[in-house]
Amino acid sequence: METHNHSTHGQAMPAGHTHSAVDDEHAVHAHGQHAGHSTAMFKNKFWLSLALSIPVVFFSPMFAMLLGYEIPRFPGAAWIPPVLGTIIFFYGGTPFLKGGLKELKSRQPGMMLLIGMAISVAFVASWITTLGIGGFDLDFWWELALLIVIMLLGHWMEMRALGAASGALDALAALLPDEADKVTDGGITIVPIGRLAVGDVVLVRSGARVPADGQIIDGGAEFDESMITGESRTVERGTGDQVVAGTVATDNAVRVRVGAVGSDTALAGIQRLVAEAQSSSSKAQALADKAAGLLFYFALGAGIITFIAWLLLGSPDDAVVRTVTVLVIACPHALGLAIPLVIAISTERAARSGVLIKNRMALEQMRTVDVVLFDKTGTLTEGEHAVTGTAPVPGVAEAELLAVAAAVESDSEHPVARAIVRAAQNNDGARALALSGTGFSSKTGRGVLATVRGVEAAVGGPNLLRELGLQTPDGIAAVTREWMDRGAGVLHVVEDGRIIGALALEDKVRPESRAAVKALQQRGVKVAMITGDARQVADAVGRDLGIDEVFAEVLPQDKDQKVTQLQQRGLKVAMVGDGVNDSPALARAEVGIAIGAGTDVAMESAGVVLAGNDPRAVLSMIDLSRASYRKMIQNLAWQPATTSSPSRWRQASWRSPAC
16 A cells, blocks of 8 residues: 655654553453442342242231231241341342442442441341340331342342443553564564563554554554544654554554553553543442432431430330331332432433433533533544645636546545545536546655646645745745644645645534534533644634633643643533543543544543534533433432331331331
8 A cells, every 4th residue: 555645744752652551451440339230230139039029028917917918827937028038138138238338448328338227227126026036026027128129129220221331441452453463583473462572573564553662663654643642633653753552554564663562551551541530530429329328327316316315215125126217217218219210211311312321420410510621633523634725826726626636646545635535526616527647656755646637746745845846826825824824734736847726634623513612601611622633723623613721732641631620620521532542531520421433442431422423412411411410309309208108107007106
């Protein structure tokens, strides 16, 4: 494949700019109360616990009294509730007991600790009653069984709705090839990348990914480094230049001397940033956990007051009975379903609109964001080159200029060439003229040549003009200067030794981006943009869209830092991106939103994935978040009225009030 060199800007990664890289170890960072649990586990535990709870409830004296039926009498019937209740407690209740222990150790009580406390107290009290110890009447077997079943159902529904996933680190590892072409004295040997060592020489073929950080020692090519730098254009790399693991040689083969492997490469620096960001963001608590944490302290305080009050009244037995009752009924059955039901419905409706919610915290926090930080390339822009301007010299029609340029580029597979051919196909005049080129060739770092209409024609940048001894004609100089000032790439079209015009190539802004930015600002949400592109390119896009704040020439570790800086200013950040270089920032932000057309790494790092690439979907996410939060609050407000009503019936039917 030919060497094509239209790149007119882009910076090399500095020598020694290697942070870290993808090791053989891929830690999985799970978050929240479901850490270490799977949807299938909750599902299986729910169905088996539900089956076991039916006889427990049926043989409960209190339930029989409420419905007015006689419990069958046969040897061992009285042991059905305690035996099956014990199985339910240890089988179905284990996730809550383990989760409660973790919350207790972290001093961050939530739903798991509240459930764990309630079922533990109910289990111990029920066995004391079953064994006839102390003469207490604390038979909670059926409440214990139903509480565990309801909570398992709620957690299963929530996990199924969210499809909890945390595969960002594995997705990063997938960016590296499994094998490398190692250059040896005997030729080329294919080896696993884990066997590469510093000093080895590898062959990176056209279209292949670089297996390790290193330095080019032979050859030259244009590299797609957007996954690392965010730069939308390919960057020319030649002998002596540094290349980074995971980047792609787009048009030629090069030989690279390995300079860093394993954890010393740049790609795993991003991996470590993602891991750190995921760890920091996991400290936040969801609404249900906050409510459960407050209820835990309230129940504990109420239990202590109840025990002391009845003890002072001279009734130790009643003090124990009422204290246990308070602690058991403190775990609300309704709370176990109040939030999961809202999440399930919200995520289903969001999915219909092309929004995949992976993290319930993202759903809850989106309503509170102060600033939406958009990545530029591939998010606010199309992420690919487009001809955004034409400047034919006097006497040459625009259609003729495009037709000649497309004829020269027709045999090239370079992204710039495809953009020029596409522009000619979209122009009626150029399509009608339909010129063809022969004898295609490329000149490294200068441009491409072909024979068109029987004469030599070329398309290239400033280096090509210097080589041919040409200067930009006065008639188009002002226009091309304006293009360059805003950061556009400028290519000149030469035919038969004279310049017939110039083309501007840019990463085209999405039409819907303007509407998204304006609507967010009308809602009082600031809009910022972050990119690895040059300052003049970023500022031009920022001015075009009316963006509040622009961060340009930002490397991956700096994207993560920019999010942190915004947070340190007291702002809650929603980050929208699509590339590998966005993944640390997506994980760091309060809400990470990935464009579905982007990389797997970005999608795994984010809490929300947009199936399409329309930035206006962020507005829908805000509306959904606000509506969902209102419904969650309504459910939490109503749940005390329905909290453990069977236990309340127990109090009304069998005893005086607990407190």
